[in-house]
Amino acid sequence: MAKAVQKITLNRSEDIPFDKLELSQQNVRNIKAGVSIDDLADDIARRKLLQSLNVRPILGENGEETGRFHVPAGGRRYRALELLVSQKRMATTEPVPCIVKRGDETSAEDDSLAENVQRVDLHPLDQYRAFQTLREQGLSEEEIAARFFVSVATVRQRLRLASVSPRLLDLYANDEMKLEQIMAFSITNDHIRQEQVWDTLPRQHIRDPYYIRRLLTETAIRAGDRRAIYAGVKAYEAAGGAVMRDLFDEDNGGWLQDPALLEQLGVEKLKADAAALKTEEGWKWVEAAFDFPYGHTSGLRRFYGEQQEFREEELARHDTLKAEYEKLDAEYAEAETYSEEIERRLEELGSELDQLNERPYVFDPDEVARGGAFISLAANGELKIERGFVRPEDEPQVKTDSDDSKDGVGAIGNAGHASSSADGISVNGKPASDDQPTEEDNTVRPLSDRLVMDLTATRTVALRNALANDPVIAFVVVLHAFVLKTFYLYGSESCLELTLQSAKFSQTQGLGDTLWAKEIDQRQEAWGQDLPKKPEELWGYLVALDDVSRQALFAHCASLSVNVVIEPWNKRTRAIAHADQVARSIGFDMATAGWVPTVDNYFGRVTKPHILQAVGEAKGEQSAQLIDHLKKQDMAREAERLLDGSGWLPEPLRTVGKETASDDVSPAADKAGNDPADEANGGDVPALLADAADLSDQNQNAHEDDGYSHLDAAE
Template identity: 50%
Template sequence: MAKAAQKITLSSSRDIPFDKLVLSQSNVRRVQAGVSIEELAASIARRGLIQSLHVRAILDADGAETGKFEVPAGGRRYRALELLVKQKRLAKNAPVPCVVGDATSEVLIDEVSLAENIDRAPLHPLDQFRAFKAMTDKGMTEEAVAAALFVDVHVVKQRLRLVSVSPALLEVYAEDEMTLEQLMAFTVCDDHTRQEQVWDAVRSGYQNEPWRIRRALTETAVSATDKRAVFVGVAAYEAAGGVMLRDLFENDRGGWLQDVALLDRLVAEKLRTIADKIAEEGWKWVEAAINLPYGLTNGLRKLAGTPADLSEDERATREALREENDRLIDQYEHADEMPDEVYDRLEEIEAALGAFEGRPIRYEPTEIARAGVFPSVDANGALKVDRGYVRHQDEPVAEEGAAPLPGARECATAEPNAPTIQRAVITIGEQAAQPKEEQEEDGVRPLPDRLITELTAHRTLALRDAVANNPRVAMTALLHKLVSDLFERRSTTGALEAHIRQVAFPAQSEELNDSLSARSVADRHERWGDHIPADDEALWNWLMALKDDSRMALLAHCVSFGVNALYERPNPYGASGVSDHALKIRLSQADRLARATGLDMAQVGWRPTVGNYFGRVTKARIVEAVREGAGERAAELIGHMKKSDMAKEAERLLMDAHWLPEPLRLEGNGDDVSAERAEDESEEALPAFLAGDDDEEHAADGEEDHEQPMAAE
C-alpha cells in the first residue's frame, strides 16, 4: 500500500506593528539594484504594500518569544517603510502585513532570504508592453503611466513602440526564438509584411544582428543626416506628408525619410525658388544643382566685386572685437590652461569677425548682366551660392586694334566636355545608377576604365594638394620638366603640364567635389586669389615684392594645378588621346610625385564605398578587397552574399581599414624605393644644396579607465 504524501503547512499571516520589526542581519541582499528605496517608498505610498514581509520571532536565551520579529525576506520593503515613518507619512506602530515563519524551523534564515530573491521571476518585456498598452487603452497618457510606475517616460514609449511590430514576430519573441534587441530593431518600420520578409531572410543565418535588421528595413530610405534632408528640413518634409522612420532604442541620428521621391521633389522646388530669387538680381543665367561637379568653373572668369561698405557703427564694432581678441590672446598666451569662458568668448569673437568678412559682395550692373550664379548644397546641407562667373562667349569684345575693354581678360579655354550653362535652369544631380547584378564568372576581372579614371581623379586632386604643400618637390618637378624640354627635347607629356593647363576630369564620382583634397585646394586658391592683382603690370610688381617663402608657396600652388595623374584609355593609333607609352610615363611620374610628397590616399580621406568602388566591381573583386583589408575570416563570411549585400558589408568592414584599390596604391614597396635610391647614389654626386630629407613621427597614447563597483544596501 502506497504511503500518503505528507501535507505541508503554510506559515500564518498577521499584522505586526512596525516598531516590533527589526531588519535581519541574515538578509542576503547587499548590493543596490533595481528600483531605489525612495522610489519603492513612493510606490507603497501610492498603492500600499503589495507584498507582505516574511518574519520570524526573535527568541531569548530560554527559547521564549521576545515580542520582536526579524525580517529576513523583504529588507528593501522594510527600509521603504522605515523611510515613510521618518517622513511622518506612516505611524511608528502602523500594522504591517507579515507572513510569520517558524522560529524553530530547521531551514536556515539565510536560505529563506536567498530563496525569496532567487525564486522570483522578472516580468517579461512583452508582458510589460502589454500592461503599458492596457493602461493607455484605458485612458492613461504615456506620461501618467511613467509617473505611476516611477520610470522614465522614454521607457514607456520604447515598450509601446513594440506595437508597431508584426504580431507574428511578437509570438516568435515570446517563444524565445528572437532576442529583445532583434525585436526592437524591427520598430524602425511599420510595414508588417516587410518586417516578416526581413525576419524570414535572416532567421536561419548567422548574420541576424540587430544592426543588419535595421539596415535591411531602411535601405530604401534616406538618413536624416543626408544633405538633402538637412537642406529641406525634416519638419518641411513631414508637413508635406512625408513619413519618418524612427528608432527609439538606438541613436538613429534623426531617423530616416521614407518617401525619397517626395524628398527629391522638395529639394528641386526649394532650389527652384532660390534660383528664381537670385535671377531677380539681374544675372544672365542661374544654374542650380544639389551637386556641382568639380572643375565646373574651369574656363570661367570670376568677377572680383567689392564687399558691401560697413557703417560707422559696424567699423567700430569690428575694431572693438579685434582689440578684445588681441588682448585675450596676449593675456593667456603663456598660461598653462585657458579658462573655458575665455575660450568660448574667443570663439564668439571669431564667428563675429567671420560674419564681417563674409558680408555681401557688390557687382557692377554691367557685369551682372553678362555673368551667372551657381547655387548648390554643400556637404553639410547648407545653401552655397557662387556668384559672378562669366562664360568665355559672354566676355566683352573690343574692336580690332583697340585696347581691351574693362573687365575683359584672357582666360583659359574651356574644356571640350565642359557642361553647357543655361539661363535659370535647375537640375538636381542624380547618382549614377548601379549596374544590375548579373551572373559572374569565377576570377577577378579587370577594373572598368571609367572606374579607374574616377579613382585616379581622386589621386590627381590629392597629388595637387600634396605638391602645393611641398614647394621643394614642386620646384624639383618644374625644373625636371624644363630641363627635359630644353636639353633632351622630349615631346612626351608626363605628369606635369608645365604651362599649367588645368586638366578636366571627364569622369568623376559624386563625392569628389566634397573631398578633403578638393576643399584644401579650393581654400588655398581662394586665399591667394584675394591678394593677386588683376592688372598685368601690378601683378609683376607684386610678384617682385614677394618674400622668398611666399614666392615658393605660390609657385608650388600654381605648379600643382598642372599635375595630371589621370588614367585614360590609350589610343594605339595616336590620332587623339594618349599613347600607351605616354600613359606609362605619366603614371610612373605620378608615383614619383606621390613618393616625394609622402602622399597616402587613405590619410587624405579616401574610403571605399558602395558608390565609388564596391558597387562597380565584381563579387570576386569585393571578396579580394575584404581579404586584403579585413582578413580571410571576414572574406569567408561575406562570400555567400548577394552582390548588393556584399558591397554594403564590405564598405562597413573596410571603412577604417585604410585599404586602397590598385589605382590608388603607390607602385613599388620600400625595397623598390631603397633600390632606386641606391641606383641614384651610384650616379655622379649631386650638389650639396640639393640634398635633404624630412622625417615626421607620429605617436598616440591611450588610456584605460577602470570603474569600481559601487556598494549599496
C-alpha cells in the same frame, strides 16, 4: 507497500500591528538598488501592500515568543511602511499582512537570499502588454511612468513594441529572437517588410541589430542628410512625409521614408532661393542643383568682388575689440591659474571680431550684369553659393584692328598700290615689291609681311637666349602664362606658346566633396581674391611677389594640368609612367592621402571575384572564405569593414615601384598557418564574423540542410 508522500504544510499568514515589527539585521540586501524607498512608499499608499512581509518571532531567554517579530525578508517594504508612519500617513498599529516562519528548517539569511534571488524579472513583452492595457484604459505615458517609477522613455520603448509584427513577437516570446533584434525591428511599422527582412536573415548569417536596422532603412534618407537639413524635417512631415524613429538607439533624428517628397520639397526651395539670389544681386543667370559635378566651372571666366570697407563706427568698434583682446590675451598668457571667465570673454571677443571681419563682397555691376552664380548644398545642408562666372558667349567683344581698316593699313596699302600702278612697274603681274621702294616715292609704306616675320624671328631667338640666362624672370614668365590661363581665360595672351589644360571629371560623382578637391577650391578662391582684377596688371604683381608665394602660385597652376585618367580608348601608358615618377618623387600614395575602399567607390562597382581578391590580398584567403557565401551587396559591405584601415588599394590607384599594403599579404604567408581565430582576436575580422572563425575549418566543406555554412557560430 508504497511509502506515503509527506504533505507540505505552508506557513500561516497573520496580520501583525506594525509597531510589533522590527527590521532584521540578517537581511542580505544591504546595497540600494531599484525603486527608491520614497517611490515605494508612494506606491504602497496608492495600491496598498501587494506582497506580505516574511517575519520570524523574537524569542525570550527561555525560548518563548515575546509577541514581537523581526523582518529578515521584505526589508524595503518595511522601510517604506516606516516612512508612511513617520509621515503620519499610516497608523503605528495598522495590521500588516505577514508570513510567519517558525522553526529552524532554514535560516533567516537563507530565506532573505531566496526571496531576492529566486524571483524572475517581468519579461519585456509582458511589460509591454501590461503598459498597452493601461494605455487602453486611458492612462497617459507620463502617468504609467509615474505609477511604476520608470522613465517616460522606457514606457515609450515598451509601447513601441506594438509596431512589431505579431509573428515576430511570438518568436521573441519563445526565445527564438533576442530583445535587441525586436528593438531593431520596431524602427518601422511595416509588418510585411519586417517579416521579409527576418526571413532573409538566416540566409545572410548576420542577425546583428545594426544589420537589421540597415536593411529596414536602406531605401530611406537619414534626417542628417544635407537635403533633409535644407528642406527641413518639419516641412517634410507637414507635407505628409513619414519619419522612422528608433527609440532604442541613437538615430540622429530618424529616417525619412519618402525620398521623392523630400526631393520635391528640396527642389522647390532651391528654385526659390536661386530666384531670390538672381533678383536681389542682379546676376544674369543662376544655376541651382543639390550638387554640381566636379569641374562644372571649367571654361568659365571667374571674377572676384572686393570686400566691403569698414564704416567709421565699425572700424572704431573693431579697433576697440582688438585692443581689448590683445591686452587680455597677453595678461592671461602670464597668469598661472586657469580662469573660465577670461576664457569665455576671449571667446566672445574673438567671435565678435570674426563677425566684423566677415564683411560681404561687392562686385562690379557691369560684370554682374553679364555674369552668373551657382547655388548648391554644402555637406551640412547650408546653401553653397559660388559667385562671379562669365560664360564665353557673354564676354564683351574686343575691337580688332580690322575694324579700322579704312584708316589703317588698308588705306596706306591702297595708296602704295595706286602709286605703283601709276608708274607701270610690276613684278609677275603684281606691284613691285615694297622691299625695293623707288627713290622717287616719298610715301611711308608699311613693312612687308615677310620682313616683319624675319625681324621678329630674329628677336625671338635673341629673347630666348636672354631669357635662358635669367632663370628668375624665366620662372616669372612661365608663371605669368599659367596664371593668365588659370584665372583670366579671355582677353589676355602670353608670348609663350604654352598650354595649360585642366581635364574635366563630370562623370565621377562625389569628387567635389573629397578633401583634395576642397583644398584645391580653397586655394583657387584665395589666389583669386589676391590677384589683380585686370590681366594687364598681372605682370607687375608677379614681379613684386616674394619667391615663396610665387612658387606656391606656380605649383597651384601647374597642378591643375595633371591628368592621369585612363580611358578605354586611351591607356596613356607613358603619361601614367611619368605620373608614377612624380608620385614617387613627392612621396605620394593614395592610401596615405586618405583614400579607403568603400561600397560606393569600389566594392559596389566590381564583381564578387574582385571583392574576394581584394580581401584575400589585404587580409589573407582565410578572411575571404568567411564572406565568400554572401550576396553581392552584403559581401561588399563586409569587405568595406574588413579592409578599413588596411591601406589596400586597387591596381589603378597603386604607384608603380612603391609598396602597398596588399603586397604584405602573400599566399605563402597565408598557408603558413594563419589562424582565423588569431585574426579575429587581433581585430582583422569583424565581431560579427569572429565567432564563426573558430569553426570555419570544419565547416568550409560542409553545408547544413538550412543553408548555413561558415558563419553558423556567429549566432
